[in-house]
Amino acid sequence: MLTKLKHMQSALNGTRHLLRLGRLFSETVQLRIDGEEYYLVFEKGALVDIAQGPSRKTPYRFALVTDAEALERFWQPRPDPGFHDVFGLVKIGRGRIEGDILVLVKNLRFFKAFMMLGRQEKGVR
Amino acid sequence: MSIEPIVGRYLTVAVEGEAQRVYFEEAGQGRPVLCLHTAGADTRQWRHLMNDAEITARHRLIAFDMPWHGKSLPPEGFHTREYRLTTGVYMETVLAVSEALGLEHPILAGCSMGGRIALQLAAMHADRFSGFIAIEASDFQPAWYDIDWFDRPDAHGGEMGAALVSANISPYAPETERWNTLWMFMASGPGVFRGDLSFYTEDDSLVGRLDRIDTGRTPVHVIAGAYDLTCTPEDARRTADAIDGATLAIMDELGHFPMSEHPDGFRPFFIDALDRMTRTSGVD
Numbered sequence: 001m002l003t004k005l006k007h008m009q010s011a012l013n014g015t016r017h018l019l020r021l022g023r024l025f026s027e028t029v030q031l032r033i034d035g036e037e038y039y040l041v042f043e044k045g046a047l048v049d050i051a052q053g054p055s056r057k058t059p060y061r062f063a064l065v066t067d068a069e070a071l072e073r074f075w076q077p078r079p080d081p082g083f084h085d086v087f088g089l090v091k092i093g094r095g096r097i098e099g100d101i102l103v104l105v106k107n108l109r110f111f112k113a114f115m116m117l118g119r120q121e122k123g124v125r
Numbered sequence: 126m127s128i129e130p131i132v133g134r135y136l137t138v139a140v141e142g143e144a145q146r147v148y149f150e151e152a153g154q155g156r157p158v159l160c161l162h163t164a165g166a167d168t169r170q171w172r173h174l175m176n177d178a179e180i181t182a183r184h185r186l187i188a189f190d191m192p193w194h195g196k197s198l199p200p201e202g203f204h205t206r207e208y209r210l211t212t213g214v215y216m217e218t219v220l221a222v223s224e225a226l227g228l229e230h231p232i233l234a235g236c237s238m239g240g241r242i243a244l245q246l247a248a249m250h251a252d253r254f255s256g257f258i259a260i261e262a263s264d265f266q267p268a269w270y271d272i273d274w275f276d277r278p279d280a281h282g283g284e285m286g287a288a289l290v291s292a293n294i295s296p297y298a299p300e301t302e303r304w305n306t307l308w309m310f311m312a313s314g315p316g317v318f319r320g321d322l323s324f325y326t327e328d329d330s331l332v333g334r335l336d337r338i339d340t341g342r343t344p345v346h347v348i349a350g351a352y353d354l355t356c357t358p359e360d361a362r363r364t365a366d367a368i369d370g371a372t373l374a375i376m377d378e379l380g381h382f383p384m385s386e387h388p389d390g391f392r393p394f395f396i397d398a399l400d401r402m403t404r405t406s407g408v409d
Contacts, residue, residue: 078296081351085292091269091354106280108288 001033001068002052005040008117009047015117019045022110027103029111030063033071045110062099064115070094075118086112131175133196138221140192140214147222148196149189153181156255157231158399159223160188161239163261163382164321165275165286166309167195170236173388174395184399187231189222191215193317195309208320212328215242220253232402234258234395237356237381238325240347244364247345248334256344256402258395261353261381263360264335264367268326276319283311286318293381295352297390306385340370346398347371350379372401 012018022045030053031038037053039060051058066089073083082092089095097104104111133150150168152175160171168188175186190197193208200206219242223231233254235243240262247257270289275282287310294303310318338345345368349361358375365373374394376383383391 082354084296084352085354087270087289087292088354091292102274105274105285105289108285109291112288112291 001036001038002050004118005031005038005050008114009050011117012114013046018110018113021045021113022107025107025110027061028059030060030099032063032065034067047114060099062097062101062104064095065098066095071118074115077119086115129172129176130181131172136222136225138218138225140218140221143200145192145200145218146198147189147192149187149222149226150175151185151187152176153185155183155185157185157187157228159219159228159231159233160186161219161233161235161242162188162191162194163237163239164325165290165313165318166385169195169309170306170382170385174384174392177392180396180399187226187228191218193314193320199314208316210238210321210324212242212245212324212330215324216246216249219246220250223253230255232256232258232399234260234398235262236260236384237262238321240356241325241331244338244345245331245334247343248331248337251339251343254343256346258346258348258398258402260348260383261350261356261361262347263356263364264332265329266326266356266360268322269354272319272322272326275322276316282315282318283313286310286313290381292354293352294386295350295378295380297378298380298386302386302388306382335364335367336369338368338371340368344402345371346401347373348376348383348394348398349373350376350381350383352378352380355381374398
């Protein structure tokens with residue numbers, strides 16, 4: 001998963017229009033996948049650090065809680081219904097948002113675009 | 126260079142005694158089909174079908190922007206009002222526009238909230254129409270989001286609304302049409318999407334009216350996309366099952382905005398729906 005996230009980090013940091021889209025987004029986001037924690041540190045839209053948990057002292061603004069199989073299906077080029085969207089995972093009960101959901105919604109286009117970068121790395125875990 | 130056959134004009138109708146300047150556009154000749162856009166959007170969602178020569182050879186497609194939407198201005202004094210669409214106002218607006226255009230028993234085709242009001246009109250004013258195509262339409266679903274997210278002075282409601290509804294677009298949708306669809310949400314007026322959603326997610330009055338629909342007089346065809354998280358195929362199926370004689374089609378590769386997000390994928394379903402709108406008894 002860490003390799004996958006680093007590929008997504010590289011893709012994000014090399015994509016000018018996404019950096020512009022996220023220029024006001026400087027937050028830490030927790031991804032919790034099958035209980036494993038990853039802290040994604042965004043600075044002005046760039047993903048500057050990925051720290052693996054567990055951690056009880058890392059503050060984060062919001063978390064996406066899901067499982068690896070759901071994410072694998074999410075990252076297919078044409079996912080099945082429900083697995084095609086971050087909020088889709090929530091709607092079908094395979095994901096949950098914790099924390100400050102309003103901050104996520106204000107930056108939803110950016111965060112969704114980041115999560116979909118995984119679809120460019122087909123087969124990479 | 127090309128010029129499309131779609132022609133747009135304006136009309137003014139009274140709704141609840143108040144003048145509303147409404148933009149409408151049309152294309153084609155033949156049996157009239159009045160088309161209703163989704164929440165937070167406008168007539169541009171119908172442009173692909175209105176540019177389809179095979180469809181417009183036998184049908185006159187007319188779409189209009191609801192007041193507050195697209196090129197229809199909000200009513201006078203809008204800056205002091207909170208926009209909240211209601212079932213009553215919505216039905217009155219559709220009936221007023223149909224009458225102002227002199228439409229004789231048009232087919233009513235609506236998507237999302239347009240599909241919801243099409244079913245309301247099938248229950249309450251079926252004598253004014255000759256059939257109903259209810260796309261991404263259901264009896265009722267409460268919101269799975271907070272509608273107040275989309276009307277805030279500290280954030281761009283259109284950007285947030287577009288980001289939310291992107292969840293309802295199929296991954297099979299062509300990229301260009303995905304973004305053209307989202308653009309309408311990005312460009313909608315402040316509070317408009319929220320005001321539409323208050324109707325769509327809070328008014329459950331249709332549930333108790335479905336048994337009034339007489340498909341023996343006016344056919345009802347419900348269509349739903351598998352990638353629609355808002356009106357799921359299960360929602361559409363439950364609704365169609367509650368209407369005696371209604372038919373249902375599920376589109377495996379489409380989402381909540383089929384005529385806009387994936388015109389080629391939707392086209393055969395719409396043609397099939399038009400073919401099902403056979404006039405039966407009781408219509409002049």
